[in-house]
């Protein structure tokens with residue numbers, strides 16, 4: 001039996017086995033085995049000369065537009081950026097990944113228009129795997145849905161999941177350290193719904209013989225496997241609904257219903273018309289907030305405060321992070337900093353490298369000569 005058949009057989013067995021306490025360990029083992037085989041298959045095919053898209057990551061953040069063919073991804077990219085991505089009234093106009101740069105609030109946000117995801121893309125058909133590798137490297141996935149095809153959302157999400165992209169969730173809180181002896185020891189700071197035996201089975205299947213496993217959240221089998229496999233990425237996502245120019249106002253309620261049916265709060269989905277350039281300001285605003293970025297205005301000696309080109313950092317960044325992003329020898333020469341704005345107790349507050357900055361702070365670094 002080839003790897004692909006083995007994977008198919010495992011999938012089948014998993015879906016045919018009812019889940020209960022007595023089958024839990026068995027299912028755990030099967031799922032771990034499946035994850036292992038999929039990884040192997042992947043390594044094989046990438047060794048066989050599979051080449052991903054080499055889109056260089058530039059700017060402060062990268063956003064991937066994910067959608068079926070012809071939903072308007074290229075039109076949208078063109079409307080948002082200066083790039084000229086080919087737009088056509090037939091499917092698969094975009095045979096390659098098109099990058100464009102969106103300037104928003106002083107940040108450079110790279111937008112990637114990826115070819116339409118199709119059925120089976122995650123299994124390497126239709127060049128889908130290369131497309132998905134682009135999504136994996138992004139800081140945010142934006143699902144582009146056409147107003148008449150909201151249901152495509154589930155398929156897109158499934159494709160991403162299959163390709164080990166986890167949306168809107170934190171990485172599992174689990175650590176495993178290999179030991180020389182003593183078998184597998186499980187410690188958990190919270191109560192687990194899975195029995196210890198299941199956890200051990202899954203780890204053994206992954207090849208652990210002696211190891212200390214520490215869990216800090218209640219995990220199910222899938223998240224346990226995610227936690228012990230490499231290669232999972234965790235990125236936020238959002239939804240935009242395109243081609244709203246084609247519907248009557250009354251139909252909007254139907255669209256909202258469809259969104260709710262897929263657990264998308266209608267208020268969180270951004271309604272746009274890429275063609276008529278409507279709703280694009282809300283979309284940019286929403287992309288910005290989903291990326292979780294903030295602007296730091298640098299007060300440069302002799303040059304004043306630079307409001308045009310802020311330093312763009314992830315929310316929660318510190319003065320040390322700002323120094324690092326600035327590069328050079330700022331970190332080594334750092335004496336103290338002065339901060340004014342939302343994070344400061346008062347103007348020109350003197351702070352150290354550990355100070356947590358906030359959006360629109362003004363920052364001045366005082367350095368050693």
Ligand SMILES: Nc1nc2c(ncn2[C@@H]2O[C@H](COP(=O)(O)OP(=O)(O)OP(=O)(O)O)[C@@H](O)[C@H]2O)c(=O)[nH]1
Nearest residue numbers: 069070071072073074075092093094116273274275
């Ligand atoms: N009415 C209307 N048509 C749109 C809108 N956005 C895109 N279109 C049309 O939809 C068709 C497909 O648009 P593209 O931007 O090429 O779609 P795509 O998602 O990039 O498609 P692929 O590259 O094939 O994956 C084109 O004829 C566009 O003119 C919109 O907001 N309203």
Ligand SMILES: [Mg+2]
Nearest residue numbers: 073074093094
């Ligand atoms: Mg396109």
